[in-house]
Amino acid sequence: MADYDLVIRGGTVGTASAVFDADVAIAGESIVAVGRGLPAGKREIDARGRLVLPGGVDAHAHIEQLSGMGVMNADTFETATGSSALGGTTTVVCFAAQHKGKSLTRVVEDYHALARKGTIVDYALHMILADPTETVLKEELPPLVKSGHASIKLFMTYQHTKVDDEQLLDTLIAARENKALVCVHAENNGMISWMGRRLVERGYRAPQYHAVHHPRLCETEAIYRLCAFAELVDQPVIVYHVSTAEGAAVIRDARGRGIKVFGETCTQYLTLTVDDLVKPGIEGAKWICSPPLRQVSDQEALWKALELGDLQFVSSDHAPYRFDDTGKLRAGPDPSFKEVANGMPGLELRLPLLFDAMVAKGRYGIEKFVEWTASAPARMYGLHPRKGSIAIGADADICIWDPKRRTTISDATVHDNAGYTPYAGRTIEGWPVSVVRRGEIVVDDGKLKASAGSGVFLPREAGEAAVPTGRLSPEFDEARNFGARLY
Ligand code: URP
Numbered sequence: 475m476a477d478y479d480l481v482i483r484g485g486t487v488g489t490a491s492a493v494f495d496a497d498v499a500i501a502g503e504s505i506v507a508v509g510r511g512l513p514a515g516k517r518e519i520d521a522r523g524r525l526v527l528p529g530g531v532d533a534h535a536h537i538e539q540l541s542g543m544g545v546m547n548a549d550t551f552e553t554a555t556g557s558s559a560l561g562g563t564t565t566v567v568c569f570a571a572q573h574k575g576k577s578l579t580r581v582v583e584d585y586h587a588l589a590r591k592g593t594i595v596d597y598a599l600h601m602i603l604a605d606p607t608e609t610v611l612k613e614e615l616p617p618l619v620k621s622g623h624a625s626i627k628l629f630m631t632y633q634h635t636k637v638d639d640e641q642l643l644d645t646l647i648a649a650r651e652n653k654a655l656v657c658v659h660a661e662n663n664g665m666i667s668w669m670g671r672r673l674v675e676r677g678y679r680a681p682q683y684h685a686v687h688h689p690r691l692c693e694t695e696a697i698y699r700l701c702a703f704a705e706l707v708d709q710p711v712i713v714y715h716v717s718t719a720e721g722a723a724v725i726r727d728a729r730g731r732g733i734k735v736f737g738e739t740c741t742q743y744l745t746l747t748v749d750d751l752v753k754p755g756i757e758g759a760k761w762i763c764s765p766p767l768r769q770v771s772d773q774e775a776l777w778k779a780l781e782l783g784d785l786q787f788v789s790s791d792h793a794p795y796r797f798d799d800t801g802k803l804r805a806g807p808d809p810s811f812k813e814v815a816n817g818m819p820g821l822e823l824r825l826p827l828l829f830d831a832m833v834a835k836g837r838y839g840i841e842k843f844v845e846w847t848a849s850a851p852a853r854m855y856g857l858h859p860r861k862g863s864i865a866i867g868a869d870a871d872i873c874i875w876d877p878k879r880r881t882t883i884s885d886a887t888v889h890d891n892a893g894y895t896p897y898a899g900r901t902i903e904g905w906p907v908s909v910v911r912r913g914e915i916v917v918d919d920g921k922l923k924a925s926a927g928s929g930v931f932l933p934r935e936a937g938e939a940a941v942p943t944g945r946l947s948p949e950f951d952e953a954r955n956f957g958a959r960l961y
Pocket residue numbers: 536541659762763764765791793816817818
């Protein structure tokens with residue numbers, strides 16, 4: 475008699491490579507058997523008519539974090555990760571955000587303390603470096619990477635967090651030496667501030683001008699520059715939240731030349747457009763995020779880029795701010811687009827919106843859905859094989875989907891602390907009705923059962939994505955050989 479704690483019985487299991495009918499057995503926190511007619515468990519979930527998919531891995535979520543504009547997120551770890559679990563995402567990679575002058579070690583400790591107290595799903599941390607001094611890069615970074623923080627995030631824009639080109643190169647080299655991956659918010663800061671000043675001077679203050687403020691070229695230019703840096707020093711990078719066809723094309727071109735550049739896009743760039751910013755009064759501020767929402771043609775190009783493998787996965791970039799004086803309207807009731815906190819909530823609805831857009835609408839199969847929302851981000855960020863798959867030995871992080879359930883989204887149906895959702899009014903098909911995290915049923919028929927602090931930290935070594943190609947650019951190599959102490 476097998477000693478299973480939980481058996482998910484009679485469902486259709488989906489992974490990134492196959493879809494098949496099977497039971498899934500769990501002992502303790504792990505998956506221990508996948509097959510038909512498994513012996514009884516101490517508990518059972520009847521999954522007949524349901525899909526049994528890996529819990530989602532959201533590799534880009536801002537939680538209880540001070541933003542690059544200096545605004546605090548609306549969520550605590552508890553509210554963000556509770557909503558995450560309710561939407562089927564059982565692993566988040568969020569940020570420990572250094573601001574200028576702060577010790578990175580201290581910052582990482584502080585974010586761990588917040589996460590330990592509140593998190594309901596398992597978490598890992600990217601380290602945002604806003605002040606990559608020699609002390610930070612040479613003394614603080616190495617032990618932090620060794621203790622499981624194997625990814626760094628840099629911003630090429632935003633007042634409080636942007637780094638210049640030399641700092642970016644210094645950080646890429648430090649990442650290379652420490653075997654860490656570098657993720658980058660790639661937008662040209664000068665173009666943004668120049669455009670913003672001129673627009674506001676001429677009276678164009680409404681939320682919709684945010685899209686003009688961040689021209690498409692500011693993404694194209696920054697991604698191109700980043701790819702050149704990555705090529706120069708042979709350090710893999712991931713471009714965050716690619717929003718334009720041209721941005722994806724720059725990545726495709728760089729990858730075609732053998733440079734290790736990877737790309738993420740986000741739910742909002744696949745499911746919303748710039749027209750969502752056009753609303754009466756200040757309402758459109760709810761849809762202000764950076765990069766801004768783009769065109770239907772960009773959506774098509776981003777799906778294509780995912781299909782081709784130029785982009786590898788889809789994150790939420792969850793960045794919740796309330797539509798009041800604590801968040802979006804902190805500069806007053808009628809701010810210019812420049813003063814509105816950038817970002818929108820998205821952790822909870824990432825999987826349901828993508829399931830609807832991909833699987834329910836028949837555009838892609840379940841395998842691609844699992845790959846882009848769970849398996850690929852787990853692999854890229856060193857969480858595989860523990861997370862992102864249904865396989866023996868993996869953590870038992872599983873969503874049981876009702877593929878036919880129709881849900882009309884409203885501000886009242888979401889559970890984060892933003893107080894609104896950019897997707898209100900949509901009806902979508904498919905919902906993760908029950909969710910298991912490391913063997914524990916954390917969502918039971920739509921009800922959250924887990925307590926704050928029950929998630930754990932996931933220390934990571936950098937995944938395969940972070941390994942350099944071994945081909946330094948000839949110019950950089952030459953400088954080394956001539957004895958210039960560049961590397
Ligand atoms: O508008 C956004 N995306 N805000 C969150 C911070 C970032 O840019 O990643």
